Amino acid sequence: MATAANRLSQYDRSKVPDGKDFRIGLVVSEWNETVTEALFKGAKDTLIDHNVAEKNIVRIDVPGSFELIYGASHAQQMSFDVIITIGCVIKGETRHFEFISNAVAHGIKDLNLNGKAPVVFCVLTDDTIEQSKARSGGDKGNKGVEAAVTALKMITL
Numbered sequence: 001m002a003t004a005a006n007r008l009s010q011y012d013r014s015k016v017p018d019g020k021d022f023r024i025g026l027v028v029s030e031w032n033e034t035v036t037e038a039l040f041k042g043a044k045d046t047l048i049d050h051n052v053a054e055k056n057i058v059r060i061d062v063p064g065s066f067e068l069i070y071g072a073s074h075a076q077q078m079s080f081d082v083i084i085t086i087g088c089v090i091k092g093e094t095r096h097f098e099f100i101s102n103a104v105a106h107g108i109k110d111l112n113l114n115g116k117a118p119v120v121f122c123v124l125t126d127d128t129i130e131q132s133k134a135r136s137g138g139d140k141g142n143k144g145v146e147a148a149v150t151a152l153k154m155i156t157l
């Protein structure tokens with residue numbers, strides 16, 4: 001379970017690498033757009049705050065979270081230093097939630113094994129839209145901020 005101690009929305013700036021020389025791709029799902037836009041904003045603002053040039057932050061839109069895998073795979077051919085995938089899957093009445101969540105997690109994991117640019121997983125998988133809102137700029141922080149910090153750390157491993 002997430003705790004205040006392992007939440008990165010409040011983080012130690014001195015441990016985050018400077019982003020001035022980096023080019024970063026953000027693949028953004030249109031499903032649950034209010035949430036994914038808030039995650040995107042959190043990520044982009046954080047990258048800029050760490051000196052990534054706006055021209056070096058490239059957004060690629062995909063229809064749904066399932067398409068994040070193809071979008072990120074495509075982005076891996078485009079000379080980014082790191083890629084952030086942004087999505088929001090919310091539990092409905094059917095098992096669609098499980099299939100999409102599992103497929104995306106495994107798909108992104110596989111892309112991380114191919115030796116190309118690392119792919120950061122910023123996909124919320126919540127029971128309700130309220131939980132997603134709380135994690136995209138609400139009282140549980142913004143996972144987009146956390147993804148941006150993770151991305152900068154992954155480039156400089």
Ligand code: DLZ
Nearest residue numbers: 029031063064065066087088089090096
């Ligand atoms: C179909 C679907 C459903 C039911 N729910 C979500 C969701 O909560 N979040 C999300 O990002 N996408 C959802 N999708 C769309 C799938 O990700 C995908 O776009 C379609 O199945 C087409 O491949």
